[in-house]
Amino acid sequence: MRIAVLGGGISGLTAAHHLRRAAETVIFEARSSPGGTMRTCREQGFIMEWGPNGFLTNKPWSLELARELGIEARLLRSSDLARKRFVCSGGRLHRLPETPGQFLASGLLSAAGRLRVLAEPFIAPRRGGEDESVAGFARRRLGPEAMEKLIEPMTAGVFAGDPDQLSLASCFPRIRELEQRYGGLVRAMLLLRWERFRQGARAEMSAGPGGVLTSFDTGAQALVEVLAGSLAKELRLGAEVEAVSRAGAKFRVAVKSAGARAESDFDAVVVAAPAYAAAAMLRGLDQELAVELSGIPYAPVAVAALGYAAADLGRPLDGFGFLVPRLEGRKILGALWDSSVFPNRAPQGQALIRVMVGGARQPELARLPQAELLAMVRGELKDLMGLSAQPALERVFFHERGIPQYLKGHGARLERIARRLEALPGLELDSNAYRGVSLNDCVLQSKLAAQRLLKALAAS
Numbered sequence: 079m080r081i082a083v084l085g086g087g088i089s090g091l092t093a094a095h096h097l098r099r100a101a102e103t104v105i106f107e108a109r110s111s112p113g114g115t116m117r118t119c120r121e122q123g124f125i126m127e128w129g130p131n132g133f134l135t136n137k138p139w140s141l142e143l144a145r146e147l148g149i150e151a152r153l154l155r156s157s158d159l160a161r162k163r164f165v166c167s168g169g170r171l172h173r174l175p176e177t178p179g180q181f182l183a184s185g186l187l188s189a190a191g192r193l194r195v196l197a198e199p200f201i202a203p204r205r206g207g208e209d210e211s212v213a214g215f216a217r218r219r220l221g222p223e224a225m226e227k228l229i230e231p232m233t234a235g236v237f238a239g240d241p242d243q244l245s246l247a248s249c250f251p252r253i254r255e256l257e258q259r260y261g262g263l264v265r266a267m268l269l270l271r272w273e274r275f276r277q278g279a280r281a282e283m284s285a286g287p288g289g290v291l292t293s294f295d296t297g298a299q300a301l302v303e304v305l306a307g308s309l310a311k312e313l314r315l316g317a318e319v320e321a322v323s324r325a326g327a328k329f330r331v332a333v334k335s336a337g338a339r340a341e342s343d344f345d346a347v348v349v350a351a352p353a354y355a356a357a358a359m360l361r362g363l364d365q366e367l368a369v370e371l372s373g374i375p376y377a378p379v380a381v382a383a384l385g386y387a388a389a390d391l392g393r394p395l396d397g398f399g400f401l402v403p404r405l406e407g408r409k410i411l412g413a414l415w416d417s418s419v420f421p422n423r424a425p426q427g428q429a430l431i432r433v434m435v436g437g438a439r440q441p442e443l444a445r446l447p448q449a450e451l452l453a454m455v456r457g458e459l460k461d462l463m464g465l466s467a468q469p470a471l472e473r474v475f476f477h478e479r480g481i482p483q484y485l486k487g488h489g490a491r492l493e494r495i496a497r498r499l500e501a502l503p504g505l506e507l508d509s510n511a512y513r514g515v516s517l518n519d520c521v522l523q524s525k526l527a528a529q530r531l532l533k534a535l536a537a538s
């Protein structure tokens with residue numbers, strides 16, 4: 079039995095990791111190195127991430143994969159400072175409250191805004207109806223001020239997206255589930271805390287997401303390097319898949335490599351490339367499926383990495399970093415204080431800041447020429463952090479199609495895609511374009527795709 083995995087990002091590599099125990103597996107990756115978005119640049123003692131800086135341990139899947147690969151000892155836990163997060167308000171950085179008491183005392187929201195949040199338990203849950211946007215949900219349950227000052231920047235932080243366009247059910251399914259199951263967010267929080275208390279666990283409430291942000295000693299790419307190393311025999315680099323077609327009961331995969339085109343046949347295929355690339359590959363196989371896939375948009379993101387002498391910072395980088403709400407009218411989405419989160423990301427006596435630019439909010443800014451973008455970023459850091467020092471090192475990592483946007487109607491689109499796939503047994507779609515963008519989600523979905531495929535092949 080032969081299976082092709084098309085795309086060697088974390089999704090494709092994870093799927094191949096599970097498939098190759100049961101089947102002859104070949105991974106085709108268009109670029110000269112594996113990992114896709116998960117890439118680390120190591121220069122002058124700085125460890126700079128192109129994309130993800132880690133995963134959260136509130137879901138077990140990345141941890142499980144690290145254990146399976148035998149690299150637990152290389153896991154790097156973030157410093158406790160990572161729980162301290164800031165948000166920009168009125169041009170200044172405010173610490174996000176971590177407890178109900180801090181929230182009530184915080185000047186981040188006006189008194190009316192805080193009262194409106196306190197009214198959340200009295201808002202009736204919404205059952206059924208059309209796919210609600212993240213913003214619609216937040217305004218309805220928490221009020222317009224909390225939406226603009228807290229939920230909008232958080233959505234930009236995760237999806238680089240516009241909460242008025244994004245689907246709550248697809249982007250934050252757990253939050254929707256909490257409303258459905260418990261009737262509201264405060265009720266859910268109290269009941270879950272009570273449940274944890276009864277089980278003897280420490281009940282806590284935090285402004286940040288649950289779990290501990292975790293990465294690897296030499297950066298996120300370490301996971302890719304180990305995975306790809308264990309798949310060295312299966313991995314074909316510089317192999318761009320052009321098309322997938324039918325060859326009797328098999329799939330024929332056409333690949334361009336070193337200027338030459340070759341075709342080979344497989345019993346099954348996992349398409350682990352981004353949705354737009356999957357659309358191009360599958361157009362000849364199923365035009366309607368390709369149209370659905372190309373309807374999933376992506377937001378561009380530029381990541382500016384700036385290294386400073388710690389003495390020049392003017393303020394301690396005592397936290398995770400900060401997010402910037404759109405109502406502030408600034409030119410960056412936020413900044414991560416990477417060397418505070420993971421101290422080894424900068425050499426001794428230096429500090430690393432990564433600034434996110436663009437997204438669905440200001441896509442044109444992500445595409446600025448590098449020198450212009452860096453000047454703009456330095457200006458924003460000066461205004462918001464009082465940081466006027468010249469960086470010792472500057473790099474820009476650009477993702478033209480950085481993060482898929484699960485717009486309203488995404489769930490219905492996935493159902494239509496699933497119906498098209500019913501006619502194509504042996505073909506699985508697996509990437510961050512469908513059911514979660516986090517590394518944890520990619521790792522889980524890839525494992526599930528591999529299991530489904532092996533089960534279906536065993537049954538046929």
Ligand SMILES: Cc1cc2nc3c(=O)[nH]c(=O)nc-3n(C[C@H](O)[C@H](O)[C@H](O)COP(=O)(O)OP(=O)(O)OC[C@H]3O[C@@H](n4cnc5c(N)ncnc54)[C@H](O)[C@@H]3O)c2cc1C
Nearest residue numbers: 085087088089108114115129130131319355510515516517
């Ligand atoms: C700036 C940024 C920051 C992020 N931060 C975090 C974070 O802190 N934590 C977190 O959990 N997640 C984060 N994410 C999200 C996470 O990194 C991604 O969702 C995840 O890496 C996507 O993996 P993937 O394999 O699905 O897709 P990709 O990484 O896009 O991989 C797809 C692969 O397919 C290949 N390919 C494309 N076309 C073809 C073709 N025709 N033939 C062969 N191969 C092809 C590509 O070259 C690529 O290698 C971040 C993302 C970005 C952009």
